[in-house]
Amino acid sequence: MPFAFSRSIKLAWIVLALAVLDALVLLYxxxxxxxxxxxxxxxxxxxxxxxxxxxxxxxxHLLLHxxxxxxxxxxxxxxxxxPAGALLGIPPARRWLLWAVLAALAGWxxxxxxxxx
Numbered sequence: 001m002p003f004a005f006s007r008s009i010k011l012a013w014i015v016l017a018l019a020v021l022d023a024l025v026l027l028y029x030x031x032x033x034x035x036x037x038x039x040x041x042x043x044x045x046x047x048x049x050x051x052x053x054x055x056x057x058x059x060x061h062l063l064l065h066x067x068x069x070x071x072x073x074x075x076x077x078x079x080x081x082x083p084a085g086a087l088l089g090i091p092p093a094r095r096w097l098l099w100a101v102l103a104a105l106a107g108w109x110x111x112x113x114x115x116x117x
Contacts, residue, residue, distance in 0.1 A: 028064045032057040049113045052077055052105045077108050 005013075032038045043051040055075035062071035063078070072079060087097050 024060075024064065027057060027061050031061055033061075049109075052108045052112070054112075056081075077104070080104060 030037075038057055041051055041054050043049060044054055053075070056078055059071040059075040059078045062068075062074060081101075084097060084101050
């Protein structure tokens with residue numbers, strides 16, 4: 001017998017998909033570099049350091065407008081996060097992928113704040 005999702009789980013997935021779609025539409029029409037209603041990074045506000053995801057909203061905005069090079073220049077971690085997020089749905093990949101993602105985040109944080117020219 002195939003696995004069947006309950007009605008509440010299906011509804012939760014639909015709500016999540018609509019929320020993601022809404023966020024993407026918002027990012028498409030309102031540039032995070034221009035509008036101030038987007039949340040600010042608390043780590044950057046307190047320490048002045050860029051967290052690994054600093055610039056991710058701006059990069060997604062640029063990517064939605066087809067500006068791939070500009071998005072990569074703002075935050076190249078986005079291009080690793082998209083396939084990693086897709087792979088997290090595969091149960092055997094979750095354990096090693098989680099450690100790989102954490103290592104990449106730590107490496108990017110160190111590179112971005114102390115080693116980059």
